[in-house]
Structures are given as structure tokens and as C-alpha cells.
Amino acid sequence: MRGRTTAAQVRKDLSHFGSFGKRGLGYKVEELRQRLRQILGVDRLWKVALIGAGRIGSALFEYPAFESRGYECVAIIDSDPDKIGTNWNNLQIRSPDHLESLIRGLGVELVILAVPARAAQEMAERAVEAGIEGILNFAPIRLKVPTRIPVEDVNLVMQLEALSFAITQRGPAA
Amino acid sequence: MRGRTTAAQVRKDLSHFGSFGKRGLGYKVEELRQRLRQILGVDRLWKVALIGAGRIGSALFEYPAFESRGYECVAIIDSDPDKIGTNWNNLQIRSPDHLESLIRGLGVELVILAVPARAAQEMAERAVEAGIEGILNFAPIRLKVPTRIPVEDVNLVMQLEALSFAITQRGPAA
DNA sequence: GCATGTGAATAGGTTCACAGCC
DNA sequence: GGCTGTGAACCTATTCACATGC
Numbered sequence: 001m002r003g004r005t006t007a008a009q010v011r012k013d014l015s016h017f018g019s020f021g022k023r024g025l026g027y028k029v030e031e032l033r034q035r036l037r038q039i040l041g042v043d044r045l046w047k048v049a050l051i052g053a054g055r056i057g058s059a060l061f062e063y064p065a066f067e068s069r070g071y072e073c074v075a076i077i078d079s080d081p082d083k084i085g086t087n088w089n090n091l092q093i094r095s096p097d098h099l100e101s102l103i104r105g106l107g108v109e110l111v112i113l114a115v116p117a118r119a120a121q122e123m124a125e126r127a128v129e130a131g132i133e134g135i136l137n138f139a140p141i142r143l144k145v146p147t148r149i150p151v152e153d154v155n156l157v158m159q160l161e162a163l164s165f166a167i168t169q170r171g172p173a174a
Numbered sequence: 175m176r177g178r179t180t181a182a183q184v185r186k187d188l189s190h191f192g193s194f195g196k197r198g199l200g201y202k203v204e205e206l207r208q209r210l211r212q213i214l215g216v217d218r219l220w221k222v223a224l225i226g227a228g229r230i231g232s233a234l235f236e237y238p239a240f241e242s243r244g245y246e247c248v249a250i251i252d253s254d255p256d257k258i259g260t261n262w263n264n265l266q267i268r269s270p271d272h273l274e275s276l277i278r279g280l281g282v283e284l285v286i287l288a289v290p291a292r293a294a295q296e297m298a299e300r301a302v303e304a305g306i307e308g309i310l311n312f313a314p315i316r317l318k319v320p321t322r323i324p325v326e327d328v329n330l331v332m333q334l335e336a337l338s339f340a341i342t343q344r345g346p347a348a
Numbered sequence: 349g350c351a352t353g354t355g356a357a358t359a360g361g362t363t364c365a366c367a368g369c370c
Numbered sequence: 371g372g373c374t375g376t377g378a379a380c381c382t383a384t385t386c387a388c389a390t391g392c
Contacts, residue, residue, distance in 0.1 A: 008363060012361090014375085024369060024372050039339070041335075063330070134337035134341050150337050154328070154333060160240070160243075185352065186354085195351075196351085198352075198391065
């Protein structure tokens with residue numbers, strides 16, 4: 001069954017956070033929307049640092065949805081000497097040497113980790129040490145960070161493999 | 175609790191597909207690895223078409239893990255006239271006009287959809303019509319395709335929002 | 349003795365059915 | 371009457387404990 005979103009499911013999920021509608025009447029959509037934005041924590045601006053200015057980092061940086069959805073990139077870090085000092089959109093690429101002071105100075109809360117696997121763990125640890133609160137991780141490793149720090153993994157190879165598995169499971173197609 | 179992978183869990187999962195070890199002895203790692211590759215369907219080469227040659231598409235195309243993990247990009251499609259005809263790595267970018275014949279002619283099995291949301295549904299339908307078997311979807315919409323076609327969604331904004339939620343839930347950090 | 353494989357117990361999450369309130 | 375909110379039923383997935391075979 002493909003993730004059909006049922007009415008009962010939505011009501012149950014909402015009930016986990018409170019009661020938002022009026023029986024027999026329905027929901028005030030805009031009000032509900034605002035309440036949900038509060039609950040999700042997307043009713044404010046989040047300060048993001050991009051660690052890794054390679055292809056993925058560049059694609060993300062240009063991705064308009066981030067800024068428009070409340071995620072502001074306030075720092076770009078990369079270890080490539082050819083990149084350090086150059087600008088993306090008026091934002092200067094900085095060396096990882098300054099990671100901690102950058103994060104602390106700018107009040108960075110989230111980190112997008114788009115560096116090679118071998119560098120990811122160290123960068124993550126230093127970012128956590130500097131006080132960030134969450135990590136969006138593109139490196140194909142399981143980061144070891146304190147449990148208080150949420151990590152979201154993006155693993156595109158795994159997702160392709162999930163497709164391969166689903167296709168293989170249901171037998172060769174017609 | 176952060177996704178701790180337990181021994182019992184692994185055994186239970188394996189048991190779903192068969193019996194691979196010897197009691198009291200353990201698993202032959204390389205043999206197990208091959209069996210699992212078969213089950214996952216990653217023991218062969220998959221032919222992939224990249225639809226959308228923007229920033230994300232470009233990042234993916236250059237991503238070495240794909241090729242090395244058995245996913246071969248055999249076609250790039252984009253509607254931008256400035257891109258059509260140019261080459262990425264000896265692969266010519268083609269117009270979506272030829273989508274169906276390209277897919278059929280090259281035996282494309284998987285599609286990576288990295289086009290703007292407004293174009294995604296149409297491209298998906300045409301790709302399915304042409305016989306592809308699965309979609310890795312970067313467009314932030316729920317594609318409507320036959321249930322026999324598995325879809326994996328990549329939604330980076332949602333993953334950032336998941337971080338925002340997790341952080342907000344556990345109360346402002348120390 | 350030791351590590352796998354598996355039924356039983358448990359936990360977690362979804363679906364159902366209806367009570368409660370407009 | 372209609373739509374929300376929710377306890378109960380149900381179903382799936384994880385954890386446990388041990389039987390099984392080397």
C-alpha cells in the first residue's frame with residue numbers, strides 16, 4: 001500500500017499535540033497552519049552553515065527552497081585552498097580552521113555536512129563542540145554524536161538500492 | 175533511542191529471506207554479502223536516465239558512488255535549449271522530446287527526476303509509459319504513478335524540518 | 349560451548365467505530 | 371447532521387529467550 005494519508009490518521013497524529021478543530025465544524029486552516037508551524041519549529045529563521053562546497057554543497061546553496069522555507073545559510077566552509085576566500089553570492093568561503101569561531105560568532109544552529117566521508121566525523125564533532133544543534137548529513141557514514149544532537153541522513157545510493165530491491169522483489173516486470 | 179542496530183534485529187531481518195549462517199559457527203561474510211546483494215538486487219548494473227540537468231542533476235552525475243555502486247547513467251535529458259546538445263562526460267544532453275524513444279532504445283530501468291516541481295508529474299508519466307521500473311524523485315510533490323512503480327522521494331526541506339522539529343521538541347538547548 | 353534461527357512476548361503505530369460537541 | 375477527538379481493536383515490527391545444530 002502506498003502511503004495513502006487517511007483522515008483518521010491525520011486526526012490521530014494531531015491529537016498527539018493537542019486539539020485544534022471544532023467538532024462538527026472543522027479546522028480553521030490558517031490557524032491550524034500556524035499552530036503546526038510552531039510545533040514543527042518552522043515558524044522562525046534557522047541559521048545554517050554549509051560545510052563542504054563541492055557539487056552537492058553548491059547545488060544546495062543555490063536551492064531556492066531553503067531560504068524561502070526559513071533556512072538561512074550564514075557560512076560556507078571548505079578545505080580546498082582554491083575555494084577559500086572566493087565568494088558565493090557575497091558569502092565568503094572560509095577555511096575549516098575557523099569552524100568553531102565561525103559557528104559561535106554567527107550563532108549557527110544547523111549544519112549541512114556535505115564533505116567526503118573521511119572528513120565527516122571530525123567536522124561533525126567540531127561543529128557539535130561549537131554548539132550546533134542538528135546535522136543534515138550527506139556523508140555515507142553513521143555519525144557518532146551525542147544523542148541530544150539530531151542527525152538526518154541523506155543517502156542517495158541507499159535510496160537507489162531501495163528501488164533496486166523493490167523492483168527485484170516483485171519479479172521481473174512485464 | 176537512536177537506531178541502534180542489535181544482533182537480534184539483524185538475525186530476525188535475515189530470517190525473513192532465509193538462513194545464511196551456521197549455528198555455533200557464524201556467517202561466511204563474503205558469501206553472505208553476495209546473497210544479500212542478490213536479494214537487494216544490487217548484484218548487477220542498472221541503467222539510469224537523469225532527467226533534469228540543473229544543479230542537483232549535475233551534482234548527482236558527478237557523484238562517483240553511483241557508478242561505483244552499479245548505477246550507470248546512460249542518458250541525460252533537459253529542456254533548456256542552451257544545454258541540449260552539450261556534453262557531460264561524453265554524454266550528450268537530449269531534449270525531453272525524445273524521452274520515450276531514448277528510454278526504450280537504451281533500456282533505461284531507473285529514472286532520477288531532478289526537474290522543477292511543475293514538470294515532474296509529466297516527465298514521470300512519460301517515463302513510466304516508456305517502460306521504466308522505478309523513480310528517484312527530487313521534486314517536492316507526490317508523484318501519481320501506478321503502484322507497480324516504486325518511487326523514492328528525496329525531500330531535503332522536509333529533512334531540515336525534521337531537525338527543526340527534533341530540536342524544538344526537546345526544548346531550547348543548554 | 350557457541351552463534352544462529354525462531355516462536356513467544358512486547359511495544360509501537362495504524363485503523364476502526366463511535367462518543368462528544370458544534 | 372457533520373466533523374472532530376479518542377479509546378479499543380488490530381496489525382506490524384522489535385525484543386526476548388531459548389531451542390537447534392555445529
